[in-house]
């Protein structure tokens with residue numbers, strides 16, 4: 001199995017006045033293609049910072065981060081933005097859908113930035129919304145959908161440009177247990193179909209049952225790594 005994400009001695013230091021906060025304090029880690037990795041740890045341990053560094057949303061103070069063959073820590077802000085648009089998908093706790101756009105338009109949006117023609121964008125968005133079970137909600141705006149439905153739209157959006165890696169920050173934090181299992185089955189099935197890798201920050205024990213590895217973070221460092229499910233295991237009943 002080959003590594004899709006490699007972190008080598010990565011640091012992220014924040015300065016608050018005279019204080020130095022070592023949010024990520026010398027992490028080296030390899031995540032393999034097709035893995036579902038969970039990042040766990042107490043509040044303030046550095047999970048979100050680590051996720052943002054891996055996703056190219058923030059730059060490390062020191063150390064190298066490679067996704068595929070690209071050293072993302074060496075990219076300019078513009079290059080990083082392009083890289084994210086092409087190769088990375090995001091799912092957030094609060095969905096971050098655009099309220100004035102329909103489900104269809106929200107899912108098609110990332111493809112606009114990638115220069116996909118309108119007809120093709122809408123076709124892809126339709127297919128994705130069908131695959132997340134929202135065939136009859138395409139013209140609905142976020143406020144006209146339940147939390148679970150909104151998260152389905154944001155999952156469809158994350159997969160729109162067929163990214164190599166999907167990063168999720170507490171993706172089921174606002175959902176009930178049954179919906180959490182439904183979402184996780186959906187995401188892991190989609191990721192398995194396209195051989196995508198997922199990195200998920202979560203407190204949810206339900207989610208960690210899907211993980212191939214659980215990476216425990218404490219004080220900006222890896223405390224330990226636990227092995228989870230085999231990647232070929234059957235899906236879990238919701």
Ligand code: ADP
Pocket residue numbers: 014015016021022023041042043044045046047048049050
């Ligand atoms: P977690 O996701 O595990 O709750 P974070 O990665 O958000 O942890 O934060 C790790 C540490 O870095 C915390 O002490 C937090 O206060 C600090 N931190 C995070 N972001 C910033 C920032 N933009 N400026 C200053 N300190 C920050």
